[in-house]
Amino acid sequence: MxxxxxxxxxxxxxxxxxxxxxxxxxxxxxxxxxxxxxxxxxxxxxxxxxxxxxxxxxxxxxxxxxxxxxxxxxxxxxxxxxxWKDHPLLPQDPYERAQARFWAKFIDNELLPSVWRTFLSKEEEKDKTKKEASMLLKTLESQLKDKCFFGGDKLGYLDIVANVVAFWIERVQEVVGIELISQENFPILCSWIERFYDVSIAKECLPPKHKHLVYIKARYEVAHGTNKDNN
Ligand SMILES: N[C@@H](CCC(=O)N[C@@H](CS)C(=O)NCC(=O)O)C(=O)O
Missing domain, CATH: 3.40.30.10 (Glutaredoxin)
Structure with a gap:
């Protein structure tokens, strides 16, 4: 104790x-x-x-x-x-480890900025930005191949990095009204999202939905310049 x-x-x-x-x-x-x-x-x-x-x-x-x-x-x-060596997150194999690091950077430096650009884009740019973000999501999805998680059988480093895809994109698209990820377009990614939240610790770590949607809406309005206080 x-x-x-x-x-x-x-x-x-x-x-x-x-x-x-x-x-x-x-x-x-x-x-x-x-x-x-x-x-x-x-x-x-x-x-x-x-x-x-x-x-x-x-x-x-x-x-x-x-x-x-x-x-x-x-x-x-x-x-x-x-x-803390128990429950390793990164792959043990040096090549796999290098790959996981590559894809983590891909998520942060390419995927997320592109997704955010799509959500904030003006009407005339929407199709173009959505297409770009969808391509990057497809590239990420292809990394799952036939694996349960990006890390293999268990939730690992890259799954943790990608948690933003698992809950944030889904919730932002609900607020903004632009559908980026759907069961139809990204069946493998959607199955991964389901498996992600079958892990009870991952589910426990989710921000409460209603409070989060209200927060995203306020942030989105400020970023998009539509907040009444800004006008
Ligand atoms: N690259 C950073 C990004 C972290 C980040 O963007 N944090 C935001 C909150 S989600 C922040 O602290 N922003 C400070 C500010 O808005 O002044 C990381 O991976 O830790």
Missing amino acids: GEEVEVKMKVKLFGVWSSPYSRRIKLALKLKIIPFEYVEEELSNKSCLLVKYNPVHKMIPVLVHNEKPILESLIILEYIDAI
């Missing part, structure tokens, strides 16, 4: 409830059964601690382990996997 408390004191996660990036870290810590203290940040009023730990970008998530901050969700996932 004493040891448990001590470990708990050592690991802190600074995050935001709605962030898919914080969710990656929460999910990894829970899958590895690592006790941690969660600190909810307010991005419009960032805490001194967040700014102290991440003075360069002042962004969440930040993992603090033994008072030392680790930044950037993909780097934090690798750190967690390197420190």
Whole structure:
């Protein structure tokens, strides 16, 4: 018990409830059964601690382990996997590991910006941006081949990175009214999403749907310049 408390004191996660990036870290810590203290940040009023730990970008998530901050969700996932060896997240094979890292960067640097562009696009650009995002989603889907998860039989590193595809895109498209992922167009990806949420820890980590939809709507209106307060 004493040891448990001590470990708990050592690991802190600074995050935001709605962030898919914080969710990656929460999910990894829970899958590895690592006790941690969660600190909810307010991005419009960032805490001194967040700014102290991440003075360069002042962004969440930040993992603090033994008072030392680790930044950037993909780097934090690798750190967690390197420190806590049980329930490995990254593949053990060096080639597979390199592949997982490649696809994680693909999601963050290519797929997500393209999806966001589609959701924010003007009427005349919608078809073009949607086509581009769909192509990138197809490319990602092709990585599943006949596997249950991107990581193989078990939910792993790339599944955690892709959690944003599993819940965020689905919810944003509901708010925005642009259908990017459907059972018809992406049957393999949709089956993966179902399997993802059959994992109880992954389901537990989901932001509450109604609260999340309200939040996405407000963010979308601001980003799209349609918020009444902005006019
Ligand atoms: N590349 C970063 C992205 C994290 C990110 O975008 N965090 C957002 C919240 S979802 C943030 O902290 N934004 C700070 C701000 O809006 O000032 C990661 O993977 O950790």
